[in-house]
Amino acid sequence: MKKIFSTLLLATLFIAGSNVVLANEYDDVSLEISELYYKKQYKAALTKADAAIIKYPKDSELYMLRGMVKQEMNSPKSAIADFQKAIQLNPKNDDAYFWLGSVEDDIGSTQAAYVDLCKCIQINSNNGDCYFMRGLVRLKMGDYSGGQADMDKGNNLQEKAFQKLKSETERILE
Numbered sequence: 001m002k003k004i005f006s007t008l009l010l011a012t013l014f015i016a017g018s019n020v021v022l023a024n025e026y027d028d029v030s031l032e033i034s035e036l037y038y039k040k041q042y043k044a045a046l047t048k049a050d051a052a053i054i055k056y057p058k059d060s061e062l063y064m065l066r067g068m069v070k071q072e073m074n075s076p077k078s079a080i081a082d083f084q085k086a087i088q089l090n091p092k093n094d095d096a097y098f099w100l101g102s103v104e105d106d107i108g109s110t111q112a113a114y115v116d117l118c119k120c121i122q123i124n125s126n127n128g129d130c131y132f133m134r135g136l137v138r139l140k141m142g143d144y145s146g147g148q149a150d151m152d153k154g155n156n157l158q159e160k161a162f163q164k165l166k167s168e169t170e171r172i173l174e
Contacts, residue, residue: 131157132151
């Protein structure tokens with residue numbers, strides 16, 4: 001009995017260890033894609049994202065990252081498909097709704113952008129980016145007071161986030 005328990009414990013630890021390695025490997029790939037994106041190395045980021053999606057086809061964040069890259073590469077239809085896939089995989093991914101609304105706005109689908117940015121805010125009412133983008137969309141729709149209110153709320157949320165980050169940084173450096 002003791003031998004069976006030991007074997008099961010070792011098997012459990014091995015499996016858990018494998019998952020930690022996979023999680024770390026995934027985190028590394030996701031970070032690499034993000035870094036390439038922010039360095040404006042879009043072709044390399046797209047290649048990494050394509051490979052990562054083959055390996056992790058059920059990961060919402062990877063589709064979102066690839067959509068962001070495709071948006072920068074001026075492939076809005078393909079970007080929209082990736083953002084929609086990200087949302088299908090994780091309907092609570094407020095960032096995917098933000099990016100979907102952003103690209104929809106870029107191609108002139110103002111009403112669709114408004115709907116998706118409202119979903120973003122419904123999921124995460126502290127997402128200042130969504131409020132700010134929805135404010136811009138509302139201005140384009142002629143809703144000037146609503147647009148200004150959303151932009152003000154977005155700015156306030158961003159300021160609060162910045163102050164929180166600043167306080168955390170100061171606390172760590174003390």
